[in-house]
Amino acid sequence: MNSHDTHPGGPDLAALAALLADGTRAGFCLALLDGRAWTAIELARHAGVAASTATGHLNRLVGSGLLTQERQGRHRYVRLADPDTAELIEKLASMAPRRADPPRSLPAVNRSRALARARTCYDHLAGALGVAITEAMTDRGMLDWEQGLALTGDGTAWLAELGIALPPATRRPPVRSCLDWTERRPHLAGAVGAALCRHAFDASWITRIGTSRAVALTDAGKHALTDRLGPAAVET
Incomplete structure (x- = not known):
């Protein structure tokens, strides 16, 4: 029996964990803790990934409800959905292990x-x-x-x-x-x-x-x- 069968209709915690298990998506959420709206291009540059890659990750985060989006002209802006989401990200960050490769430059x-x-x-x-x-x-x-x-x-x-x-x-x-x-x-x-x-x-x-x-x-x-x-x- 898998975890989805154990609690039918209950919260899918594994799905949320899978969303944030990706380093790029987690990095986007941490960057958005500044409370501002970012464009997909800005987040792509921040994470060092291609714009198309960033778009795919953002679509998943928006679809999950962790992020909200709005469009102004040709630009798409995303931000954390609400203060509760920000608190969740901050709490997870406080529980996460420290990176084994600290910054050197x-x-x-x-x-x-x-x-x-x-x-x-x-x-x-x-x-x-x-x-x-x-x-x-x-x-x-x-x-x-x-x-x-x-x-x-x-x-x-x-x-x-x-x-x-x-x-x-x-x-x-x-x-x-x-x-x-x-x-x-x-x-x-x-x-x-x-x-x-x-x-x-x-x-x-x-x-x-x-x-x-x-x-x-x-x-x-x-x-x-x-x-x-x-x-x-x-x-x-």
């Missing part, structure tokens, strides 16, 4: 280090910076972990001081813990995590590094976070 090493220091995870901050901010908010009583992650009154007041209003209630939780794949510790996700990340970009606390999802903390960001959360928030 100086540019590759620098890219890897930049991603580990600070990056976007779909629409919220991750890496050492995301974890440091989360822990600083916890230390200051803005986040409560006793019965699952929750935003406290102090946290709501702090966001209001920054000009960040709590997002309206939706299916997406206000705060969520997301296990960071480089730090192996949780960072803040959910609607509040996304709002804080948008504020960091709008206030020029962070800026993107090239076309990757790595971000750099600016001098303005260092001063702002140190003033509001203490020096531990910028120790990356």
Whole structure:
């Protein structure tokens, strides 16, 4: 009896695993964790594959529901389907074994280090910076972990001081813990995590590094976070 016969009508976990077992498709999903829409040509260049090969892989990912697509003129744009999909990819990355062939060239090493220091995870901050901010908010009583992650009154007041209003209630939780794949510790996700990340970009606390999802903390960001959360928030 195969796995499909064991639970008829149930979720086909093996099919999902097979989709992500391909290195090119997995690489596409990791690249799309920056939250932006990419064209097939951009993803092909990123993965170092032919455009026709990229198209075939993207068709499978879109057909599975992991990605969504939209067309503008002759261009086809794809992105991760939703925050839940992004969280799934990030969690799988945190559980995946480290590569046996670490980057050796100086540019590759620098890219890897930049991603580990600070990056976007779909629409919220991750890496050492995301974890440091989360822990600083916890230390200051803005986040409560006793019965699952929750935003406290102090946290709501702090966001209001920054000009960040709590997002309206939706299916997406206000705060969520997301296990960071480089730090192996949780960072803040959910609607509040996304709002804080948008504020960091709008206030020029962070800026993107090239076309990757790595971000750099600016001098303005260092001063702002140190003033509001203490020096531990910028120790990356």
